[in-house]
Amino acid sequence: MKKIFVLDTNVLLNDPRAIYSFEDNDVVIPLAVLEEIDNLKTKSSDLGFNARESSRILEELRNNGNLNEGVELESGGTVKIVINGKLELPQGLSSSKMDNRIISTAIHLQEKNTDRKVIMISDDINLRLICDAYGLQAEEHNSSRLKEEEVYSGFKEIMCSFKLIDKFYEEEKISLAELDQLDDSLYPNEFVQLTADDRNKNTALARFDGENLVPLRYNKNQPAKIRARNREQQMALELLLDDEIKLVTVSGKAGTGKTLLAIAAGLDRVVDEKAFSKLLVARPIQPMGKELGFLPGDVEEKMGPWMKPIFDNLDFIVHRNKDAKYAYQKLLDKDLIQIEALTYIRGRSVPDQFIIIDEAQNLSLHEVKTIVTRAGENSKLIFTGDPFQIDNPYLNFHKNGLNYLAHKFHDQKIAGHVMLKEGERSELAEIASNLL
CATH class of the missing domain: 2.30.130 (Archaeosine Trna-guanine Transglycosylase; Chain: A, domain 4)
Incomplete structure (x- = not known):
């Protein structure tokens, strides 16, 4: 018996082609989802791009038939848009919230199709909890989990x-x-x-x-006088210092040294060895692509609060070396280090640069693809992050750009990954990371 899958807005915003991942079952898109997508289509971020892409895909399907009646997919299933505005919402649900209207659509379909299983698909944990309260089966979108x-x-x-x-x-x-x-x-x-x-x-x-x-070839190297303090850090430096490895992912909990090692290696390759023309450092503003206009100043000034952890690591390296050549202001003035907003990376080609993307656990799968496909000739990409500490409400340990990237590239010779385990920031930080 075919199932009916009702898609939440965030599913299409994370993966516009999600409608094709349900085999020969029927896919339903509530009208409220289209309204939310319409509200986001003008944004210049990845969110806006995915909203527009979702609309384009549905428009192509509309050319094959009436979406109100259902359009057949190549898999044997159908996709259908359901208008549920005239129906009263279940008691306790306010019609002012789009999420509630989406849930109401799924409940209505469940009541109408008693012989079929209706499943709500959402990456929003709270929405799935509400569905459970109303006896409606809800699942996370698992195509990339x-x-x-x-x-x-x-x-x-x-x-x-x-x-x-x-x-x-x-x-x-x-x-x-x-x-x-x-x-x-x-x-x-x-x-x-x-x-x-x-x-x-x-x-x-x-x-x-x-x-x-x-x-290991680089077990005696100390880039920017930063030495490995444990086994996993030594592995990380091996990947970071090898120019033949073009994509490196480094994960680990807070205080394991992910960002410090990446920046130290970047300074070594750019400032000391001149293997790359520039060190490009970026961190996603959660969510990636959020407008920067609410902060005063130019792009660098707006990015300042978000980039403070990077500057802290640079200050630490300057202190360790007792040498001003790594001072970030001097590096900025010489254009050897650049602060980049990920919002504007689409459409660019970034050649001959050592690129560090910090806090990559907050990136979606599509955002990671967008960044990796920007790498030009002789560029090296480093993704660092803590998959146990995710701020994006639609991502988790089993579904985030950092772990997904490490999994997809694990059999490629130009890529390498290591998960750091031991905290080295301080004894207090390590105890807090384990206990709290």
Whole structure:
């Protein structure tokens, strides 16, 4: 029996092609959803782009038939727009809220189609809770939701003999065939800790280069005099300093050093080694693309409050080096570092730059795609963020741009990912991160 899926506005704003992801079932779009999309179509942000794209897709379908009666999709299902304005809302729901009108549409369809299952699809947690209160089944849009096992950490530990570890140090490589205890394959640039199965528990840290396990190349490097304080930070620096790796994702909770390591590596590659012409740093204003007009001044002044954590890290590096060459004002004056609003990145090509996107856990899948596709020749993209601390109300640990990007690129040789675990900001910050 075909199901009826009722789509909330945020589903189309996150993925305008979501209507095609329900196989041969029927998709219903309440009129209230179209009204909300219409209100957002003039925005210059990704929200506005997705609103316009959703309207374009529906217009194409309208050419194939009457959306009021239902237009057939290639999958065998249909898409239909339902007008529910004349019906009274259930007791307790105010008609002044669009969400309530959308829920009312789904309730009406449930009452009208007693022989079929009606499911509300929404990325809004509160809306799903209200649906539950009215006995209406509600689900998150799962086409891009990662399962627990799909969240890529970029690291694994493998037990082996101490003789194999000795061989690794002597020959500086070992093949996968020599690791009898390896249960599954490794991905390019995935890190491995080889641990001896004897009482001494000897270890070796390696990176898979696509063919063999090899030692880390940058384990002695200290970019901008910032050294790795733990195993995962060493892995992160390995990815950040390797110019052959064009896309790096670094995740971890607060205080693990994600942003500091990325900026230190960027300064090393731009200021010291001159491997790139500029260090471009950006952070999403939640939501990405929110208008900056409410703050006074030019773009840099408006971005100042949002970029303060970046400046704090630069100040820390200047203090560590006791050298003014990393002072951000001097770097800004020399055009070696640039502050960019993500709002205006669409349509650009950004060549020969070391690009850091901080707080990337607040980006949607489409926003991440928009940013990555802007990378020009000889540019390197770094995404950092804490997937356990998401401000976007429509994203979560299993559905955010940072984890999604790491998952999609985990088998590409030009990409690498590592999840930082140990907090290094301070003892107090680490205890607070674990307890609070």
